[in-house]
Amino acid sequence: MKHADEKALIAHAMGLDDGDERICDCADCQRELAQIQATLATLSSWEVPEISQRPILLPEPKARGVRRPLWAGVWAGAIAAALIAAFALGRFSRPVAPLAKPAATANADPSRVLLVVVADHLDRTQALLVELEHPLAAPGARTVDLSLQQSGARELLASNRLYQQGADRSGDRKIAQLLAGLEPILLQIAQSPDRVTAAEWTKLEDRIAESGILFQVRVADENLQATLRKSLLNQEQHNQEQHKAL
Amino acid sequence: MQQMTNTAELSVTALAGDPEAFRLLVDGYRHRLFRLAFRMTGQTQDAEDLVQETFLRAYRNLARFDARASMGTWLYRICTNAALDHLRQRRPRERAQVPIEDDYVSATATPERLAASGETQMAITRALDGLTPVERAAFTMRHYEQLSIAEIGAALGLGANATKNTIFRGVQKLRRELAPLQKGCL
Numbered sequence: 001m002k003h004a005d006e007k008a009l010i011a012h013a014m015g016l017d018d019g020d021e022r023i024c025d026c027a028d029c030q031r032e033l034a035q036i037q038a039t040l041a042t043l044s045s046w047e048v049p050e051i052s053q054r055p056i057l058l059p060e061p062k063a064r065g066v067r068r069p070l071w072a073g074v075w076a077g078a079i080a081a082a083l084i085a086a087f088a089l090g091r092f093s094r095p096v097a098p099l100a101k102p103a104a105t106a107n108a109d110p111s112r113v114l115l116v117v118v119a120d121h122l123d124r125t126q127a128l129l130v131e132l133e134h135p136l137a138a139p140g141a142r143t144v145d146l147s148l149q150q151s152g153a154r155e156l157l158a159s160n161r162l163y164q165q166g167a168d169r170s171g172d173r174k175i176a177q178l179l180a181g182l183e184p185i186l187l188q189i190a191q192s193p194d195r196v197t198a199a200e201w202t203k204l205e206d207r208i209a210e211s212g213i214l215f216q217v218r219v220a221d222e223n224l225q226a227t228l229r230k231s232l233l234n235q236e237q238h239n240q241e242q243h244k245a246l
Numbered sequence: 247m248q249q250m251t252n253t254a255e256l257s258v259t260a261l262a263g264d265p266e267a268f269r270l271l272v273d274g275y276r277h278r279l280f281r282l283a284f285r286m287t288g289q290t291q292d293a294e295d296l297v298q299e300t301f302l303r304a305y306r307n308l309a310r311f312d313a314r315a316s317m318g319t320w321l322y323r324i325c326t327n328a329a330l331d332h333l334r335q336r337r338p339r340e341r342a343q344v345p346i347e348d349d350y351v352s353a354t355a356t357p358e359r360l361a362a363s364g365e366t367q368m369a370i371t372r373a374l375d376g377l378t379p380v381e382r383a384a385f386t387m388r389h390y391e392q393l394s395i396a397e398i399g400a401a402l403g404l405g406a407n408a409t410k411n412t413i414f415r416g417v418q419k420l421r422r423e424l425a426p427l428q429k430g431c432l
Contacts, residue, residue, distance in 0.1 A: 013387060
């Protein structure tokens with residue numbers, strides 16, 4: 001019988017051969033097979049620890065009967081108000097040259113509105129994450145109250161998804177990625193109990209710290225604010241040039 | 247819902263938008279996925295995060311799941327991909343320095359056995375860290391999870407031969423790395 005090569009021996013030891021294939025029974029082949037089996041047995045001795053009781057967090061279902069989230073009204077109102085204000089500014093401000101683009105239209109640019117609301121969203125997220133470092137705890141109490149942060153996270157979570165979709169559509173991948181990374185963190189806060197033990201709170205805080213999300217949010221927020229300032233400055237310069245032209 | 251223990255039935259119900267059915271699937275698979283993720287990463291915390299990520303990705307992409315396929319294979323694929331991303335982000339040097347966790351060894355072991363067991367666990371971790379992410383995934387799924395070549399190939403996007411060869415390469419590397427442990431055993 002032909003000597004078995006290493007591949008054939010590994011296949012045999014791992015049950016990857018056809019089963020009825022016989023391995024050469026010479027001492028060399030049998031010794032090598034025994035070595036492979038011993039290696040696999042050693043690897044089998046690797047113990048897996050118990051999984052913790054940490055609950056698996058899933059987004060709240062969008063199914064029927066879900067109450068309309070608070071943010072929906074607030075943000076829809078805010079965006080509508082911004083558009084109305086922009087329209088009014090254009091309507092009642094000094095008339096501009098007929099062919100020039102009115103300021104109102106520029107202000108109502110959907111991507112600009114998205115930038116404004118996302119920047120605000122990141123501000124509120126930062127505030128929430130920082131608040132988590134100082135939760136309410138009565139002196140001597142064994143648990144800390146996270147109910148405020150929890151309800152804040154719920155509102156942010158809903159708007160987070162909306163803005164992520166908006167950023168995706170407008171091709172702003174960096175913001176979309178950041179918001180996608182923010183979601184599991186907000187989810188964890190939103191679904192944490194109202195009151196947690198100090199150990200649970202520390203674990204949550206550690207996870208947030210490890211993710212580095214607060215730093216990423218800060219950087220993105222600063223970049224967005226800078227973009228908005230630049231855009232505002234450009235708009236002002238544009239308006240001044242138009243006034244001079246008149 | 248309590249009596250609905252059949253995975254295929256649960257998958258269909260979850261696909262229809264029943265969050266409770268998906269929750270039951272989570273309960274049924276979380277331990278298996280944790281085992282896979284732990285053996286891929288060697289870290290409890292990372293493994294737990296990967297399990298969370300797997301279910302989140304699965305939940306978001308439930309509409310893409312083909313009800314005729316196996317929910318288990320689909321979840322394994324998602325978990326494996328998440329673990330591969332994680333391993334690729336971890337630099338090789340970082341991988342080799344993964345600390346050995348205390349809960350690897352039984353609390354009832356004697357000090358001598360504890361030391362020997364600790365060394366073995368360390369050697370295993372080091373040996374597995376020497377594999378490429380795909381070799382590690384393929385070996386883990388075959389040796390520890392007893393998945394078929396077809397299932398492993400589907401999860402990794404490899405053909406049958408490529409899957410087998412990946413496992414062979416992995417075992418050859420593991421043999422070389424663990425050879426010092428075997429001396430005196432045989």
